[in-house]
Amino acid sequence: MVNFLETPSLLSKGAYLQLVVEMKLLDDAIIRSNEPEEVLTHHYQALGNRFVIPWRKVKGKLRRLVLEKQRGYDISPACALKDDLCLFCPSCLLFGGTGETSSSKVSYNMLSRVLGETFISTSTVDAVQNYTQNAVGEKDLKTGQALMTILTVPKETVFQGTVTIKDPTREMAAIIVDNLQRLTRIGARSVEWGRVDTRIINVRMSDREDISVYHLLEEPAQEVVQNDVTAFVAGLPPVDAAYATLNSQISVMLEELIKARSPQKEKKTKEKPTQLEIGE
Numbered sequence: 001m002v003n004f005l006e007t008p009s010l011l012s013k014g015a016y017l018q019l020v021v022e023m024k025l026l027d028d029a030i031i032r033s034n035e036p037e038e039v040l041t042h043h044y045q046a047l048g049n050r051f052v053i054p055w056r057k058v059k060g061k062l063r064r065l066v067l068e069k070q071r072g073y074d075i076s077p078a079c080a081l082k083d084d085l086c087l088f089c090p091s092c093l094l095f096g097g098t099g100e101t102s103s104s105k106v107s108y109n110m111l112s113r114v115l116g117e118t119f120i121s122t123s124t125v126d127a128v129q130n131y132t133q134n135a136v137g138e139k140d141l142k143t144g145q146a147l148m149t150i151l152t153v154p155k156e157t158v159f160q161g162t163v164t165i166k167d168p169t170r171e172m173a174a175i176i177v178d179n180l181q182r183l184t185r186i187g188a189r190s191v192e193w194g195r196v197d198t199r200i201i202n203v204r205m206s207d208r209e210d211i212s213v214y215h216l217l218e219e220p221a222q223e224v225v226q227n228d229v230t231a232f233v234a235g236l237p238p239v240d241a242a243y244a245t246l247n248s249q250i251s252v253m254l255e256e257l258i259k260a261r262s263p264q265k266e267k268k269t270k271e272k273p274t275q276l277e278i279g280e
């Protein structure tokens with residue numbers, strides 16, 4: 001049985017909290033795109049054609065929500081995407097960042113503790129054929145022409161994906177769960193997603209990431225233990241307390257990081273006197 005960590009750990013302890021998330025479109029979503037990167041349908045061998053929401057889009061939105069709420073509690077209010085990350089706050093701890101490129105210029109990086117996967121529609125897409133042809137045709141376009149691909153994702157389309165917190169504390173889980181529930185709209189430059197209804201439909205703590213929506217959709221009959229999400233969420237601390245606690249724990253964790261580096265420095269300073277002794 002894997003448990004929550006009591007405090008955030010600098011080094012991984014191999015615990016994974018997996019949240020199976022369902023996102024239902026409440027409005028039609030219009031995808032306007034002339035960039036291949038924005039392709040939001042995918043053909044899977046086992047699943048056929050599906051609408052997909054790339055993980056980086058879900059993660060980007062979730063991170064913004066976590067950061068906004070944190071500012072509301074006056075915790076690292078200056079921490080901002082993309083180049084002003086402080087690498088010292090709950091949001092940076094959860095989603096990671098690079099010290100060198102952030103304006104805080106700290107000497108460490110943080111790996112993201114929130115991991116995810118592509119969100120896949122539970123139903124197949126029939127209209128994807130036209131879209132593929134358009135996408136191929138884009139190569140022949142001459143300057144000045146703009147071929148815009150337009151694809152509608154019908155309302156009530158349901159997407160599923162997992163959001164995993166690596167080495168979670170109760171506070172980290174409370175923050176992610178709260179902000180997932182606040183995820184009511186998802187968008188991108190060229191995508192007008194309407195409103196979405198986001199729900200956590202299953203939860204599991206494990207020593208590995210053993211739930212994959214791809215496999216759930218491929219074999220809906222497979223046995224996945226259904227845990228009580230309501231009871232799980234009820235057992236988490238209130239979100240305001242979770243932010244405050246996690247915020248106070250980060251400085252302690254970072255102290256460990258600095259301590260972990262200092263023995264090397266001590267060694268170097270010790271070497272010099274030793275050499276002097278030999279010289280005498």
Ligand SMILES: [Zn+2]
Pocket residue numbers: 076079080085086087088089090091092
């Ligand atoms: Zn930050």
